[in-house]
Amino acid sequence: MTRPLPLPGLLPWEDRLIAAAGDQPIPDYGSREWHALPENSAIRVAACVHAAAAWRTYTNPAEIALRLRIELDEARELDRLEHDLDGWTPTLTRRQRASYAKPGPSQLELARRRGDEAAAERAQAQQAALDEAFPLQRHQGAA
Incomplete structure (x- = not known):
């Protein structure tokens, strides 16, 4: 209280x-x-x-006017920020898309780089299972 x-x-x-x-x-x-x-x-x-x-x-009219003025100012500021963001968001999205589309090493390749034969065998078995389950799709890192 x-x-x-x-x-x-x-x-x-x-x-x-x-x-x-x-x-x-x-x-x-x-x-x-x-x-x-x-x-x-x-x-x-x-x-x-x-x-x-x-x-x-x-309920005082002056207080109501003040609250409305504050609300309108906040709405204008949000609109201005959204307008400013429109200029850079698509560029950033294209850059992100390009970086995400870059292929990375497969589990099999990582296991071979580390010299972990047991992990490499598991990755190879997983890849074989994927290839069998989805024969029309090529999976990255196929041995």
């Missing part, structure tokens, strides 16, 4: 009722902690006042 964030433009009477809670943590209105407080608790009242002030502030 933490103290709620301060709201912009608290009315003087709201500020007084919230301040009456002192340094005690103020639970969210309607939470389990709020229900556990006595009905005449200044903390319980402060939570109610804070919720009401938050609603009043949230």
Whole structure:
């Protein structure tokens, strides 16, 4: 349970009722902690006042305009970033495709380079099984 964030433009009477809670943590209105407080608790009242002030502030036309302005600015920035990315993404993709298409050594070739005859025999057996299962496809590293 933490103290709620301060709201912009608290009315003087709201500020007084919230301040009456002192340094005690103020639970969210309607939470389990709020229900556990006595009905005449200044903390319980402060939570109610804070919720009401938050609603009043949230529905204030100036606050709505501010939230919309922030949302539009973020959307414009995302659009600008996407536009900037359009210039380099296809080039990067072509480079990646070219690097991924380069054939690498087969398991058999790697085993032979390492001098591991047992691994080479297993790789050769795997390749033979693949060739038998897929006779129309040529697999890289066929011995």
